Every structure is written in C-alpha cells, then in structure tokens.
Amino acid sequence: MTDIFDEYAVVPQTAAFEQVDCTLLERFRDFHAQYPAVFGEFIYYANELKTAGAVRGSAWLIINRVRWESAITNGGDEPFLINNDFIALYARLAIHYFPSLFAEFCELRVMKAVRRRSAEELRRTQ
Numbered sequence: 684m685t686d687i688f689d690e691y692a693v694v695p696q697t698a699a700f701e702q703v704d705c706t707l708l709e710r711f712r713d714f715h716a717q718y719p720a721v722f723g724e725f726i727y728y729a730n731e732l733k734t735a736g737a738v739r740g741s742a743w744l745i746i747n748r749v750r751w752e753s754a755i756t757n758g759g760d761e762p763f764l765i766n767n768d769f770i771a772l773y774a775r776l777a778i779h780y781f782p783s784l785f786a787e788f789c790e791l792r793v794m795k796a797v798r799r800r801s802a803e804e805l806r807r808t809q
Contacts, residue, residue: 699775702793711772714765721763724749725773726781733788740788742774 694700694712703711715722728748732740746765753763774789 742770746770
C-alpha cells in the first residue's frame with residue numbers, strides 16, 4: 684500500500700533549502716525518505732492547529748506533538764527520534780508543498796548554521 688505522503692518524499696532543491704548546510708540537508712533527506720509519516724503527521728497537526736484558530740504556528744510545537752503522539756501510540760516504545768535540527772526543514776517542506784496553507788502560518792528564520800557562518804565571515808573581514 685502506498686502512503687499518502689509518498690509523493691512528498693522528495694526534498695526539493697529550492698531557495699528555501701539553499702542556506703541549509705549540505706551535511707544537514709543530506710541527513711534530513713535520508714530521514715525524510717525513511718520516515719515519510721513524520722511529514723504527514725506534521726501537516727496533519729499543523730492543519731489541526733490552524734483549524735482551531737491559530738494564525739501562526741510553531742514548527743517546534745508541531746514536531747513535539749508528533750513526538751508525543753508517536754510515544755503514546757507506540758506505548759512509549761520507539762517513538763520517532765526526530766533531530767531538532769530537522770524542525771526548521773519540516774516547516775520549509777510544508778511551505779514548499781502547501782504554500783496556500785502554510786506560507787503565512789510558519790515564519791521562516793535564517794538557520795543557525797548560516798548565522799554562525801555569517802558571524803565568522805564578519806570576524807575574518809575585521
């Protein structure tokens with residue numbers, strides 16, 4: 684049986700992912716391909732939050748709900764072990780595949796690795 688989110692298993696090469704560290708992006712692509720249900724649940728709970736009246740959503744809140752539900756469903760055994768570094772990437776993926784639903788819902792910020800690189804480059808030029 685094909686999972687409904689199999690068609691979203693590809694992490695696109697778009698501007699939203701350009702600033703992401705190559706190693707992190709590769710790890711995320713592997714995880715996402717192995718566990719497409721995480722993205723499905725992310726979309727489900729984000730939509731549930733939005734339907735409840737939230738104007739803005741936190742990707743951290745949504746991923747932690749995915750973790751919680753996974754732990755409850757599995758009786759505490761083997762919940763999804765989602766790397767915190769992937770949270771911002773799930774928000775970017777949601778915006779890519781569902782822009783009309785999530786473009787204004789999730790605020791994207793500059794990734795920490797990019798901020799660190801920018802600060803290091805600034806120090807080198809001084």
